[in-house]
Amino acid sequence: MRYVRLVAALFRAAAQQQLADRADFAFGLLQSILNLGAGIIGLAVLFGQVRTLRGWDFPATLALLGTYLLLRALYGLAIGPSLDGLAGVRGDVYTGRFDFTLLRPVNVQFLSSAERWHPLALLDAALGAAVLVVATGQLGRALDAARLATFLVALMAGAALLYALALACATLVFWLPGLFFTWLFDIVFELARFPAQLYPPWTRLVLTSIIPIAVITTVPAQALTGTLHVTSLAGAVALAGAALVAATMLFRRGLRRYASASS
Amino acid sequence: MNLRAGWALIGTTWTMRLQTRGLFFIEALSWMVAPLAFLFVWVTAAGSGTVGGFSRGEFVAYYLLLIVIAQVTNVQHEWTVGDAIASGDLNRLLLRPMAPVLDVLAQDVAAVTVTLLFAFPVGAVLALLLRPELHPTPSDVILFFPALTLAWALRFCWSYALASLAFWTSRAGGLFSLHAALLFLLAGQVAPVALLPKPLRAVAILLPFRYMLGFPVEVLSGHLDATGIARGLAWQLGWLIVCLALARLLWRLGVRRYTAWGG
Numbered sequence: 001m002r003y004v005r006l007v008a009a010l011f012r013a014a015a016q017q018q019l020a021d022r023a024d025f026a027f028g029l030l031q032s033i034l035n036l037g038a039g040i041i042g043l044a045v046l047f048g049q050v051r052t053l054r055g056w057d058f059p060a061t062l063a064l065l066g067t068y069l070l071l072r073a074l075y076g077l078a079i080g081p082s083l084d085g086l087a088g089v090r091g092d093v094y095t096g097r098f099d100f101t102l103l104r105p106v107n108v109q110f111l112s113s114a115e116r117w118h119p120l121a122l123l124d125a126a127l128g129a130a131v132l133v134v135a136t137g138q139l140g141r142a143l144d145a146a147r148l149a150t151f152l153v154a155l156m157a158g159a160a161l162l163y164a165l166a167l168a169c170a171t172l173v174f175w176l177p178g179l180f181f182t183w184l185f186d187i188v189f190e191l192a193r194f195p196a197q198l199y200p201p202w203t204r205l206v207l208t209s210i211i212p213i214a215v216i217t218t219v220p221a222q223a224l225t226g227t228l229h230v231t232s233l234a235g236a237v238a239l240a241g242a243a244l245v246a247a248t249m250l251f252r253r254g255l256r257r258y259a260s261a262s263s
Numbered sequence: 264m265n266l267r268a269g270w271a272l273i274g275t276t277w278t279m280r281l282q283t284r285g286l287f288f289i290e291a292l293s294w295m296v297a298p299l300a301f302l303f304v305w306v307t308a309a310g311s312g313t314v315g316g317f318s319r320g321e322f323v324a325y326y327l328l329l330i331v332i333a334q335v336t337n338v339q340h341e342w343t344v345g346d347a348i349a350s351g352d353l354n355r356l357l358l359r360p361m362a363p364v365l366d367v368l369a370q371d372v373a374a375v376t377v378t379l380l381f382a383f384p385v386g387a388v389l390a391l392l393l394r395p396e397l398h399p400t401p402s403d404v405i406l407f408f409p410a411l412t413l414a415w416a417l418r419f420c421w422s423y424a425l426a427s428l429a430f431w432t433s434r435a436g437g438l439f440s441l442h443a444a445l446l447f448l449l450a451g452q453v454a455p456v457a458l459l460p461k462p463l464r465a466v467a468i469l470l471p472f473r474y475m476l477g478f479p480v481e482v483l484s485g486h487l488d489a490t491g492i493a494r495g496l497a498w499q500l501g502w503l504i505v506c507l508a509l510a511r512l513l514w515r516l517g518v519r520r521y522t523a524w525g526g
Contacts, residue, residue, distance in 0.1 A: 023434055030437045034444040041463075042301070042453045048460045049315050050308050180289055187293045191300050199303045202392075 006106065007114060014117035028120040036127050039065050039193065054197040055227065059138035061195060064221035066135050067155065068193050069128030071216060075162055077121040078114045083166055084182045085116045087173035094177060096260050109251055113167065132224075139225060147226055154220040154233060157240040162189075162216050164243035167251060174254035192217045212239060268361070272369035277377065291381045294337060295330050298452050302326035305454070306393070315458040320396025321484065325455055327386050327395055328480045333452075334382040335375055336415045336476060340367060341439045344426035349433050351523035364423070364514075371419070399485040406492050410479040413499040418475040420506035427510065430517030445470065451477025457486060471502040 019025060043065060047058040056064075085091055092098040101111050136143055169181040188211065196204050196214035207214035219236040222228035302322065309319040317325070344367055347353045356363040399407070425442065428435040447453065449467040456467045456477050467473050478495045481487050487495065 027434070027436050027440075031440045034440050038444045038447050038453075041448055045454045045459055045463070046304060046308065049454075049458055053304075053308055183289050184292070187289065187296050190296045194300060194304055198307050200306055200393075203303055 003106070003110065010115065011117045011119065015119040018119055025120070029123055032124045032127055035124075036069065036131065039069070040131075054195075056195050056197065059135050059140070060221065060225045060227075063132060063135035063139065063224050064195055064217055065193060066128050066130075066132030067158070067220045067224075068217045069131060070125055071128075071155075071158060071162055071192075072189070073121045073124035073128050074159060075166065076118055076124065078117050079163055079166060080182075080186070081116040081118045082113050083170035086112050087170040087182050088180060091173070093173050093258065098258060099260055102255075102258075108255065109167075109248065112170075112251075113163070136224060141226065143224075147223065150228065150233060151220055151223040154223040154228065154236060157233075157236045158216040158220050160240040161212065161236070161243050164240065164247040165211070165213070165216075168243075168247040171247070171251045171254040174257045189213055195221065212243075215239065269365075269369060272366060273373045276370045276373035287377060288381050291334060291378050294333055295382075295385070297447065298326055298330050298333065301453060302330075302393075315455075316486075317455065317458070318396065320394060321486075323390075323393045324395035324397040325480060325484045325486075327390055327393075328397075328483055329451060329476070330389075331379075331382050331386050332411065332414075332480055333476055334378045335411070336418045337375075337378070338371060338415075338418045338422045340419075340422040341425035341428075341435075341442070343367075343370075344423065345429040345435070348426070348429035348517070348521070353521065354523055357518070357521075367423070368419075397484060399483055402489075403482055403485050403487075403492075406496070407479055407483040410482045410492075410496060410499065413496065413503055414475050414479050417471060417499060417503045417506055420503065420510045421471060421475065424506055424510040424513050427513035427517045430513075430521055446472050446476065449473055449477075450475055451480060455481065455486065457481075468498070471506065474499040474502055 040062070043058065043061055046053075047061070051057065053061075086098065086101075087093055092101060101115070102108060104111060166182070166185055169185040172179070172181045191199075191207060192213045196208050196218045199207060199214070204214070215236055219228065219232060223233065305314065305317070305322040305326070306319050308314050309317060309322055311319070314322075347356070353363065356366055359366070425435070425439060428438070449456070449459075449463070449470055450472040451467075453459075456464060456473050459467055467477075474495065478499065482492055482495070
């Protein structure tokens with residue numbers, strides 16, 4: 001309960017600060033729409049040349065794009081900005097402001113992952129959800145309760161995996177300051193725009209087992225189109241759980257290395 | 264302009280860039296990921312056959328050239344020079360006994376050389392892994408150099424004209440996003456212009472974006488006949504004259520009304 005109130009307070013403070021300027025709001029909206037339009041036209045160009053690609057047709061790939069946009073928006077709502085504020089350029093670990101995070105009477109990992117909010121990301125989330133609804137309508141099969149439930153489970157596993165990977169990348173700042181792993185993660189996460197099956201074999205291997213970015217979006221999209229095998233779902237959930245535990249352990253080890261930056 | 268001053272300007276930027284190499288390479292990588300994703304997807308689409316007249320190896324060649332050439336012609340004045348105008352940093356440049364554009368030019372030359380240190384090895388490794396097929400005729404190779412030079416000059420002038428808008432408003436961000444989206448869709452990053460759907464292709468041929476990036480790639484990868492190349496060069500030259508005039512006009516009008524404190 002205390003954490004819910006804390007989140008509400010942090011969110012309100014960020015909203016008051018960022019929504020004060022209406023022009024920024026309009027600019028954010030324009031950018032979201034352009035980003036969405038470019039993504040959809042990109043897919044339309046691809047599927048203007050080929051009808052299906054390794055089992056993926058236009059509506060299915062569009063559903064995956066919707067999943068990607070939704071997850072990216074949720075990531076950009078708090079986790080992305082917070083972790084970037086922790087480990088990014090002139091971040092808290094670099095400047096020593098991380099001392100104040102450590103001093104507060106709340107879980108350090110929680111505060112590091114949810115301190116800074118970006119309310120405008122809710123716009124992107126709404127657009128991503130809209131793409132998902134439209135794509136689901138085009139799939140040509142009514143969405144039953146079982147498929148919807150599978151999708152939601154897969155989506156949560158994807159979100160958890162995304163958080164775990166981002167946290168692990170940000171935590172590397174304690175060992176290798178000056179290499180901006182949070183940025184690197186943001187860049188590489190772009191590759192989750194497309195289904196894992198559309199990548200050549202060795203790239204697919206890297207994106208599903210070494211840096212399992214493709215799992216984050218491919219599994220929920222497969223759940224929605226009804227092509228997901230139960231073992232894949234169980235595997236994704238297990239992977240997400242294991243990644244969360246591993247990332248949390250890494251974060252704790254990283255904390256022990258933090259020696260502050262003040263003299 | 265004397266040569267020693269020119270070298271000094273280039274050298275300054277070099278030293279600056281090499282100090283923040285981590286940041287710089289990440290920036291270079293971020294320009295690479297989107298075309299790389301499309302490269303992989305088109306390679307999968309082509310399989311062992313062809314899509315829209317492109318075979319697997321031809322897609323690889325097209326996109327690897329695009330990635331390297333995008334780094335050469337990557338000019339971001341709308342952000343860098345625009346910021347200098349908005350923040351008053353331009354004062355420093357205006358006080359020097361030379362045109363500010365020379366300083367910008369020197370920064371770009373320095374930036375390109377450093378980026379290429381990164382882009383060439385990455386391109387070479389990818390070429391070894393993905394086996395591109397490139398068979399340009401000697402005339403393609405010769406005509407590639409004017410096409411590349413014109414592409415770079417066009418992007419430079421266009422970007423400079425966009426940057427000059429900062430003399431009037433600090434809210435041109437929406438326009439820059441539109442520019443980025445069009446560069447993504449119409450300059451040959453989503454697909455080679457020849458593979459775009461008909462209406463989109465017609466627009467791509469009319470607007471300047473293809474001539475800033477995609478056109479030199481098309482010339483060197485041997486996908487254009489003699490008339491296609493001649494027509495493209497004519498479009499490039501035409502747009503260059505328009506953008507050069509526009510950039511000069513906006514800059515002159517802007518500097519006349521420019522006021523700022525400090526510097």
